[in-house]
Amino acid sequence: MKSGPIRAVVQNIVTSGRHGPYAVTRTERNDRFVTFALKKPVWDEEHFPEPGTVVLLEGVYERRLGFRAQRATLSRLPEE
Numbered sequence: 001m002k003s004g005p006i007r008a009v010v011q012n013i014v015t016s017g018r019h020g021p022y023a024v025t026r027t028e029r030n031d032r033f034v035t036f037a038l039k040k041p042v043w044d045e046e047h048f049p050e051p052g053t054v055v056l057l058e059g060v061y062e063r064r065l066g067f068r069a070q071r072a073t074l075s076r077l078p079e080e
Contacts, residue, residue: 005056007075008034010049023049023072025057034060036069043072 008025011033015021021038034057036042049055059070 005058005073006034006060006069008055008057010051010053010055012051013038013048021048023055025055025069025072027057028054032067034067034069036072042070045074049074 007028009028010023010025012024013021014024019037022035023038023043025034025036026032027034036055036057038048054075055072056075057069057072060067061070
């Protein structure tokens with residue numbers, strides 16, 4: 001069964017990672033750390049998020065060193 005996006009809060013931005021910039025987040029629901037790359041196609045926003053920003057993560061999978069997301073977007077107010 002496919003689940004929807006996971007809400008997470010950005011904890012830290014690493015601008016000089018081994019494979020490029022990435023964000024470290026903590027999920028709201030189960031308090032796990034999930035990272036995602038800050039480059040396309042994973043992150044397609046105009047600017048990097050700041051710590052405290054809520055993001056929506058998709059395609060989260062487990063790696064030896066933790067969880068990663070295949071897609072991340074800013075959490076926006078739904079249109080009415």
